[in-house]
Amino acid sequence: MSMFNYLRNYKKILGLNARNLDYVLRKKHQPSTKIADNKLLVKKILKKAGLPVPATYFVIRNKKDFEKFSWDLPKSFVLKPNKSLGGQGVLIVYGKKKDALIWIKAGQKLITIENIKNHVFNILEGNFSPKEENDTAFFEERVKLHPTFKPYTFKGGIPDIRVLVYEKIPIMAQLRLPTKQSEGRSNLHLGGIGVGIDLKTGITTTAIQHNKIVENVPKTRLVLSGIKIPSWKEVLKIAALAQEAVGIKFLGIDIALDREKGPVIFEVNARPGIAIQLANQSPLRERLKRVEGLKVKSVKRGTSIAREVFGGEVEEELEEISGRKVIGIFEPIKIFTPDNKEINLMAKIDTGAYLTSIDEKIAEKAKLKKIDKIIKASSVLGEESRPLVELKFSLEGQLIETRACTTDRSHVKYDIIIGRRDLKKFLLDPLRKSKIIKEES
Secondary structure, eight states, X not given: OOHHHHHHTHHHHHTOOHHHHHHHHXXXXXXXXXXXXXXXXXHHHHHHTTOOOOOXXXXXXXXXXXXXXXXXXXXXEEEEESSOSTTTTOEEEEEEOTTSSEEEEGGGEEEEHHHHHHHHHHHHTTTTSTTOOOOOEEEEOOOOBOGGGGGGSSTTOOOEEEEEEETTEEEEEEEEEOOTTTTTOOOGGGTOEEEEEOTTTOBEEEEEETTEEEOBSTTSOOBSTTOBOTTHHHHHHHHHHHHHHHTOSEEEEEEEEETTTEEEEEEEESOOOSHHHHHHTSOHHHHXXXXXXXXXXXXXXXXXXXXXXXXXXXXXHHHHHHXXXXXXXXXXXXXEOTTSOXXXXXXXXXXXXXXXXXXXXXXXXXXXXXXXXXXXXXXTTEEEEEEEEEEEEEETTEEEEEEEEEEOOTTSSOSEEEOGGGOTTEEEOTTOOOOOOOOOO
């Protein structure tokens, strides 16, 4: 089955559908979700427990508060409905024009004080409430973007990390990245990107956008796998403490990383959805079963269990589901000569190159068959002609037969680079450590 067919049928393959997922969640947590649905109440509970949350600037509870409000707003802020779901009604403001009541939101779009007033009024009217009931609007501190995520996010949008926690045990996590399509918000249903996270290492794995696997940030070559989440152990600890403080057995905890304050809890969610499973290539039901019945006395023990039980499995799951091997940037390979000899080399995996390229002296030593064709290639020295040879090699047990260009690589460390044309059977994890081999003389 191809990866795209897999994605179209992922619910069936993972054993998921809305009905059995609802059953799992009903079984696993307390029936009442009223606490989790009240953002201001949750912030109060978390703050009382000593957990980090964004500061609340102003609260407008009704039309009387609306009429009395001064509208003296800070340069940047987040405006939220108290009871909305899925990020509906959230307005993120990044800056303010000088000497004018005009603010700036995602994509450098401008928003006036009248626009903000209308938005608050819509919140009070319950336009973003699931039951269309009158709601409360509040302004809170906008988290400052952590430099780790700056290359991966759209124009100052703030990524967050969703951690699913069951009875003090984190069982699944993903990094949610804002995009242009999602208008600078991290919501996946709006077009944000979800990237699975290995619970042991805090390193990202598979990236998903609109339920399809993506490898790069849109319109860039930035690889989404292999991102190391800063303060990972602290993120897991805070998520587990938040679940314990709120008192609902199964919760999704959304945490952002502020460049000055570190991990900060955005929100908690009693209905975190199923997309996180696709990004982790793992069914939630199975993970819940593995920890069901465990009596965990402390958050420290819960996070330790999470890292031991659910860490390091992602690579194996990816290989099994996708049918492709996970490799790192530097990998040992075996070249097979026409007279059935083997040459061991360390290769550099280079997705920026289309064709595989091998040092001309190695090609001559291996007696690789030359092809009556020369290609033009660009290099730091300008455009140059490169002869082609027939090449047969193995990488992670996979036999590759291809055409490679030959060039002088005596000035660089690796005698061969593997281009993306020959990487169709593999998934790249930039932080994966590969076994170093001794090259044959």
